[in-house]
Amino acid sequence: MEKFNQSEVSEFILLGLTSSQHIQFLLFPLFSIIDVATVLGDLLIVVTVYSTPNLNTPMYFLLGNLSVVDMTLASFATPKMIVNLVKKHKTISFAGCFTQIFLLHLLGGVEMVLLVSMAYDSYVAICKPLHYMTIMNKKVCVSLVEASLFSGLLHSGLQIPFVVNLPFCGPNVLDSIYCNLPMVTKLACIHTYIVQIVIVANSGMISLSCFMILLISYSLILITIKNHTSTGQSKAQSNLMAHITVVILFYGPCIFIYIWPLSNHSVDKFFAIFYTIVTPILNPIIYTLRNREMMSAMKKLWSVFGAPNK
Numbered sequence: 001m002e003k004f005n006q007s008e009v010s011e012f013i014l015l016g017l018t019s020s021q022h023i024q025f026l027l028f029p030l031f032s033i034i035d036v037a038t039v040l041g042d043l044l045i046v047v048t049v050y051s052t053p054n055l056n057t058p059m060y061f062l063l064g065n066l067s068v069v070d071m072t073l074a075s076f077a078t079p080k081m082i083v084n085l086v087k088k089h090k091t092i093s094f095a096g097c098f099t100q101i102f103l104l105h106l107l108g109g110v111e112m113v114l115l116v117s118m119a120y121d122s123y124v125a126i127c128k129p130l131h132y133m134t135i136m137n138k139k140v141c142v143s144l145v146e147a148s149l150f151s152g153l154l155h156s157g158l159q160i161p162f163v164v165n166l167p168f169c170g171p172n173v174l175d176s177i178y179c180n181l182p183m184v185t186k187l188a189c190i191h192t193y194i195v196q197i198v199i200v201a202n203s204g205m206i207s208l209s210c211f212m213i214l215l216i217s218y219s220l221i222l223i224t225i226k227n228h229t230s231t232g233q234s235k236a237q238s239n240l241m242a243h244i245t246v247v248i249l250f251y252g253p254c255i256f257i258y259i260w261p262l263s264n265h266s267v268d269k270f271f272a273i274f275y276t277i278v279t280p281i282l283n284p285i286i287y288t289l290r291n292r293e294m295m296s297a298m299k300k301l302w303s304v305f306g307a308p309n310k
């Protein structure tokens with residue numbers, strides 16, 4: 001029994017993106033550049049939000065935290081994935097694998113609830129503008145961020161103990177670019193049907209319930225906008241389109257990976273790349289380049305710090 005409980009697998013082997021080493025060598029610089037740009041873009045957002053009194057609003061408070069989450073993802077979770085592209089032996093230690101799983105699910109869970117909070121913020125701003133300041137006070141904003149952290153921890157912490165204690169005794173090859181929880185579970189030497197159901201139920205529940213709340217709040221917002229089209233709301237509308245774009249790009253791949261796990265490995269890999277490398281860079285792009293307030297705040301910052309002789 002003692003022996004049975006002991007994991008004999010000390011590392012996992014990842015098969016990577018494709019069997020073509022050329023393609024992976026070509027993708028390596030591309031993904032590295034995107035990853036560095038993500039970190040810098042998010043850092044710029046955080047600095048701008050902190051140093052611009054104008055942006056001291058609930059929306060930017062939440063956006064700042066969203067950027068911190070994306071920055072953490074891009075600096076701790078994806079680099080290992082990107083480096084593995086060019087390694088001949090793409091291995092990851094047992095502990096490293098579970099750290100990666102923990103981080104991806106923690107940050108994914110936090111990001112989902114933050115996106116819901118931002119949707120709620122837009123809903124209050126557009127549908128209850130007169131009560132905005134009282135509803136979205138500082139305390140509520142901080143609670144929303146804390147709730148998102150708590151949900152991420154709960155989401156990640158509830159499923160990993162099930163998997164990390166499974167007996168892994170032999171097969172250790174993952175046809176993936178990262179430690180994908182459903183795939184790792186399948187490598188255990190016992191029937192893991194129940195554990196797989198727990199995983200799909202957990203990830204499915206959090207993503208579907210967040211998605212439903214988002215759908216409802218954005219529907220209410222769109223209905224409200226349609227009924228009272230006034231010029232003063234165009235700013236709110238442009239912010240809204242940015243939010244909806246981010247939400248679709250975030251949830252599309254996520255639902256694909258977890259609601260239909262292991263359906264098709266190449267589709268799965270494509271979505272994994274999209275989700276971990278492409279989506280995080282879209283937040284800074286969508287929220288800064290499409291946002292006049294943010295752009296002018298950055299220009300001001302630039303004239304203060306970047307061009308002192310101007």
Ligand SMILES: *[C@@H]1O[C@H](CO)[C@@H](O)[C@H](O)[C@H]1NC(C)=O
Binds near residue numbers: 046060061064068142
């Ligand atoms: C994120 O939220 C915390 C409160 O939970 C706050 O103190 C912090 O300033 C926020 N970060 C940004 C970058 O807005």
